[in-house]
Amino acid sequence: MQILFLTLMKIYSPSDEGIYMDLMKCFAEKGHKVSIISPLEKKEAGEEEVISAHNISLVRCKTGNLFGVGMLEKGISQMRLASQYLKAVYKYFPETKFDLILYSTPPISLAAVVEKIKKSTDAATYLLLKDIFPQNAVDIGILKPFMAKALFRNKEKRLYEISDYIGCMSPANVDYLLKNNEIDSNKVEVCPNSIKVEVDISVALSADSIAKSRENDREELFAKYDIPVDKTIFLYGGNLGKPQDIPFIIECIKKASTVEEAYFVVCGDGTEYGKLETFVQEYGSKNLSLIKSLPKSDYDRLVRVSDVGMIFLDHRFSIPNFPLRLLSYLKEKIPVLVCTDNNTDIGRIAVDNDFGLSSVSDNVEDFVLNVSKLTDKALRLRLGKNGYRYLLENYTVERSYEIIMGHFKTPFV
Numbered sequence: 125m126q127i128l129f130l131t132l133m134k135i136y137s138p139s140d141e142g143i144y145m146d147l148m149k150c151f152a153e154k155g156h157k158v159s160i161i162s163p164l165e166k167k168e169a170g171e172e173e174v175i176s177a178h179n180i181s182l183v184r185c186k187t188g189n190l191f192g193v194g195m196l197e198k199g200i201s202q203m204r205l206a207s208q209y210l211k212a213v214y215k216y217f218p219e220t221k222f223d224l225i226l227y228s229t230p231p232i233s234l235a236a237v238v239e240k241i242k243k244s245t246d247a248a249t250y251l252l253l254k255d256i257f258p259q260n261a262v263d264i265g266i267l268k269p270f271m272a273k274a275l276f277r278n279k280e281k282r283l284y285e286i287s288d289y290i291g292c293m294s295p296a297n298v299d300y301l302l303k304n305n306e307i308d309s310n311k312v313e314v315c316p317n318s319i320k321v322e323v324d325i326s327v328a329l330s331a332d333s334i335a336k337s338r339e340n341d342r343e344e345l346f347a348k349y350d351i352p353v354d355k356t357i358f359l360y361g362g363n364l365g366k367p368q369d370i371p372f373i374i375e376c377i378k379k380a381s382t383v384e385e386a387y388f389v390v391c392g393d394g395t396e397y398g399k400l401e402t403f404v405q406e407y408g409s410k411n412l413s414l415i416k417s418l419p420k421s422d423y424d425r426l427v428r429v430s431d432v433g434m435i436f437l438d439h440r441f442s443i444p445n446f447p448l449r450l451l452s453y454l455k456e457k458i459p460v461l462v463c464t465d466n467n468t469d470i471g472r473i474a475v476d477n478d479f480g481l482s483s484v485s486d487n488v489e490d491f492v493l494n495v496s497k498l499t500d501k502a503l504r505l506r507l508g509k510n511g512y513r514y515l516l517e518n519y520t521v522e523r524s525y526e527i528i529m530g531h532f533k534t535p536f537v
Contacts, residue, residue, distance in 0.1 A: 125151075125156045125157070125223040125224055125532075126156075126157050126159070126220055126221060126222045126223050126224075127148075127151055127156050127157065127158045127159065127222065127223065127224045127225075127226060128159050128160075128161075128213065128217075128220075128222045128224070128225045128226070128241065128247070129144070129148055129158060129159070129160045129161070129225075129226045129227070130160075130161050130209060130225070130226070130227040130228075130234050130237060130238070131144055131160070131161070131162055131227070131228050132162075132163060132190065132228075133162060133228070134162065134163065135160060135162040135182060135184075136184070137175060137177075137182070138160075138175060138176070138177040138178060138180040138181075138182050139177065141320070142319075143317050143318060143319060143448060143451070144228065146318070146319050146320040146521045147318065147521045147524055147525065148160060148180060149178070149180070149320070149521075150320070150521040150522060150524075150525045151525065152178055152179035152180050153178075153179075154525070155179070156179065157179055157181075158179060158180045158181070159180075159181045159183070159213075159216075159217050159220065159222075160180065160181070160182045160183065161183050161185050161209050161212050161213060162182060162183070162184055162185065163184070163185060163187040163190060163205075164184040164185060164186050164187065165187055165188070165189050165190055165191065166186070166187065166188050166189050166201075167189050170184070171186070172184060172185060172186040172212070174216050181216070181217075183212050183216050185208055185209060185212040186208070187201060187204070187205060187208050188200060188201025188204055188205075189201055190202065190205075202233050203233070205233050205234065206233055206234060206235075206236040206237050209234065209237045210236070210237045210240060210241075213237070213241060220245075221245050221247075222241060222245045222247040223245075223247055223248065224247055224248050224249075224250060224532075225238055225241060225242060225247045225248070225249045225250070226250050226252060226528075227249075227250075227251060227252065228251075228252040228253075228254050229251065229252070229253055229254055229255050229283070233279065234283075235279060235282050235283040235286060238283075238286055238287075239282075239286045242286060248288050248289075248531070248532070249286060249287050249288045249289070250287065250288065250289045250290075250291065250528055250531075251283065251284070251287040251289070251290045251291065252291050252315065253290055253291060253292050253293070253297065253301070254293065254317075255445075281305065284301075284305055284307055287311070288311060288531075289311050289312075289313070289528075289531055290307070290311060290312045290313070291313060291314070291315025291524075291527065291528070292312065292313065292314055292315065292316075293314070293315075293316045293317060293444075293445075293446035294314060294316060294444060294446050294469050294470065294473065295314060295469060296444035296467065296468065296469035297314075297444050297446065298312050298313065298314060299444075300443055300444055300467070313527065314527075315524055315527045315528065316446065316518065316519055316524070317446065317448050317450075317451055317519065318451070318519045318520055318521045318523060318524040319451050319455065319519065319520065319521060320520070320521050321455065321515065321516060321520050338428060338429045341425045341428060341429045342429040345422065345425050345426060345429055346429070348422075349389075349413060349415060349418070349422075349426075350413060351387070351389055351413050352387055355385060355386065355387035356385050356386050356387065356431045356432065356498065356499045356504075357387055357388075357389055357429075357430040357431045357432070358386060358387065358388045358389070358430070358431065358432045358434055358461065358495065358498075359388075359389045359390075359391070359426060359427060359430035359431075359432065359433055359434060359458075360373075360388070360389070360390045360391070360392070360433075360434040360435075360436065361390075361391040361392055361423055361426070361427065361449060361452075362391075362392050362447070362448075362449050363392060363393075363394045364390070364392045364393060364394035364395075364396050364397045364400060365394035365395045365396050366395065366396060366438065367437060367438055367441075367445070368394075368396070368436045368437065368438065369436065369437070369438035369439065369485060370396040370399045370400060371399065372436070372438075372439070372463075372485055372486070372488075373390075373400075373436055374399065374400065374403045375488050376463070376488055376491045376492070377403075377411065377412050378407065379488050379489075379491075379492050380411065380491070380492045380495045381410055381411050382492065383492065383495050383496045383499065385499040386411065386495050386496075386498075386499060387411050387412075387413075388411055388412045388413070388434075389412075389413045389415065389426070389430065390412065390413070390414050390415070391415045391416075391418060391423060391426065392415075392416075393416055393417060397416065400414055401414065424452075427452050427453065427456050427458070428456045430456075430458060431458060431459075431498070431504055432458060432459055432460070432461050432498050432504065433449065433450075433452070433453030433456075433458050433459070433460050433461070434460075434461045434462075434463070435447050435449060435450060435460060435461070435462045435463065435464065435470065436463050436464070436485060437463070437464035437465055437468055437485060438465065438485060439464075439465045439466075439484060439485040439486040440465065441464070441465040441467060441468060442465075442467055443467060444467050444468045444469055445464070445465075445468050445470075446468070446469075446470055447470070450470065451515065451519055453511070454479065454511040454512060454514065454515040454519065455512070455515060457508040457509060457511065457512045458504070458508050458511070459479060459480050459481070459498060459503075459504050459507030459508050459511060460474050460479060460480030460481075460507075460511065461480060461481055461482075461491075461494055461495070461498060462474050462480055462481070462482040462483070463482070463483055463484075463485045463491055464482075464484070464485050465484070465485060466484055470482075471483070474511075477510060477511075477514050478506070478507060478510045479507050479508070479510040479511030479514055480507060480511065481494040481497060481498065481507075482494075
């Protein structure tokens with residue numbers, strides 16, 4: 125098959141890793157030809173280019189600035205994105221008749237690109253639905269309801285209409301989508317975030333193997349970032365913005381100071397980072413290390429040597445979310461402490477499959493109680509093993525590949 129993948133994810137090389145590139149490489153390894161359009165922002169060095177290797181052709185398409193800029197500049201860049209991506213497709217793949225177009229949200233603005241290429245090539249279309257926009261922005265006060273409806277709702281509906289198949293991250297996402305839109309249920313399914321995992325499970329799940337992989341790095345890395353080695357380390361890594369409800373996280377960390385064995389490490393940046401920084405300056409760092417930026421290699425090691433991985437989402441969300449960071453926690457066999465709204469089902473999945481504990485993100489007392497429970501090493505080991513098994517059964521790229529290709533019974537030539 126000739127596959128076109130459109131994304132806002134920054135991809136620098138066909139050898140990159142991550143949820144999208146792991147999946148694209150899986151397609152390529154199975155003999156498909158994969159073409160990718162990824163942004164090269166105006167503020168970045170370099171010229172638009174095509175990088176090809178191992179059945180993958182990556183176009184780093186020159187765009188406006190999409191990240192880390194003001195709302196006005198971001199909005200203008202988003203408006204121009206469709207024409208820039210379409211121009212790149214026709215410039216670099218003029219003779220290619222695509223069989224399948226894969227695309228992810230955000231943004232919804234790529235609908236025009238998908239629709240035009242679909243008409244010209246008769247390609248099948250598959251939406252990897254990662255965010256339900258604009259309702260997610262309405263829930264936490266970023267957009268007013270009337271603005272969301274006037275500016276974005278029709279574009280969102282059109283995106284669903286032109287998609288032959290829609291892959292959602294969890295059952296709750298499927299239910300929400302069908303309840304709030306007029307969509308044929310036969311084209312909506314669960315196709316969750318996934319990663320490449322290559323390991324001997326019998327070795328990976330041995331207690332000695334888990335302990336050894338953590339001990340090797342723990343002392344060196346904790347010394348580098350001034351993290352105590354004799355505490356149970358609760359790690360959060362990722363965006364620090366409105367979706368995470370930073371004031372609630374601060375209150376949780378303050379109240380959890382009563383659990384002497386627990387220590388929190390928060391890594392990341394975002395629009396609400398300053399609130400955490402102010403908290404540390406005023407309250408001190410009694411049970412918290414705040415790290416704004418660190419090399420990806422160090423962060424990956426930090427996940428590996430931490431004891432618990434945390435997930436936070438604002439309790440006001442009416443739409444289900446499924447944070448990507450779950451996969452890195454499960455891959456490193458650490459239990460998950462989930463603190464989200466009632467509509468998101470990641471906590472229920474963690475509890476039902478015995479790989480984590482969960483509470484609602486407006487209840488500090490329940491959060492602290494779960495922190496106390498997770499200072500038990502035997503409990504953490506059991507939950508971590510179960511999480512790894514669940515990852516292998518549900519969140520591998522091979523599984524995602526099978527779900528998508530299950531719609532194409534007749535081989536493409």
